Every structure is written in structure tokens, then in C-alpha cells.
Amino acid sequence: MKKFSRKRNAILGALRASKEHPTAEMLYAQLKPEYPDLSLGTVYRNLAMFKEEGTALSVGVVDGQERFDGWTEPHSHFICEGCGSVSDIECKAGDGLCEAVSERFGVRATRYELTFRGLCAACMKS
Numbered sequence: 001m002k003k004f005s006r007k008r009n010a011i012l013g014a015l016r017a018s019k020e021h022p023t024a025e026m027l028y029a030q031l032k033p034e035y036p037d038l039s040l041g042t043v044y045r046n047l048a049m050f051k052e053e054g055t056a057l058s059v060g061v062v063d064g065q066e067r068f069d070g071w072t073e074p075h076s077h078f079i080c081e082g083c084g085s086v087s088d089i090e091c092k093a094g095d096g097l098c099e100a101v102s103e104r105f106g107v108r109a110t111r112y113e114l115t116f117r118g119l120c121a122a123c124m125k126s
């Protein structure tokens with residue numbers, strides 16, 4: 001793990017505090033007022049490093065932009081195809097999933113990424 005700078009700490013802190021699953025641009029806009037010399041490239045480089053280290057996850061590309069998650073424990077996501085919101089889902093159906101896949105297919109599954117897509121409650125109302 002690389003030495004953490006003030007900006008790196010701020011990026012990771014903002015990512016972990018967010019429930020929105022932000023893009024690099026969202027994090028940049030949030031942190032720029034406090035760190036005027038912060039560049040968008042710095043945010044992207046740090047997010048790539050966090051993904052490589054396992055301290056952050058990529059939820060995937062939504063509306064053309066990669067979304068990130070600072071919560072790295074196994075969990076699922078719901079992506080709204082209407083508004084593009086991304087939500088965490090604590091799905092008990094995932095409990096034991098790695099073991100079941102390992103047994104059924106003769107592999108050793110150690111983690112999973114499960115994403116649901118559809119319309120969120122707000123989009124269904126409109």
C-alpha cells in the first residue's frame with residue numbers, strides 16, 4: 001500500500017462516506033473546494049489504486065460513467081435504469097452462494113458480484 005497523502009485520504013474518506021456510489025467527477029466536485037490544487041487525474045489515479053488494493057470497488061458503468069463503492073464487504077447492488085441511481089442491497093440470498101457455486105461446479109469461488117437492474121421506487125411512481 002502506498003503512503004497516504006492528505007488528498008488520497010480525502011478521496012477515500014469521501015468515497016466511504018457516500019451512499020451514492022459516486023463517479024470520479026462527483027468526488028472531484030465535492031473535494032475541489034477544500035483542495036483547490038486537486039486534479040481530476042489525481043482522483044482517477046487514486047480510485048484505480050484503491051480498486052487494485054481492494055479498498056474500493058467498481059460497481060460498473062452507469063450512464064457512461066464508472067461508479068465506485070467504498071464498502072468492500074460482499075453485497076449486491078441495484079441500478080435504476082430510469083434515473084441511474086445505484087443502491088446497496090444486503091441480500092441474504094447471497095449467503096452461502098460461493099459455497100454452493102464451488103460445490104456445484106468444482107471450483108473455489110471466494111467472492112461474488114451480484115447486480116440487479118430495473119426501476120427504483122421513485123421512477124416507478126413517475
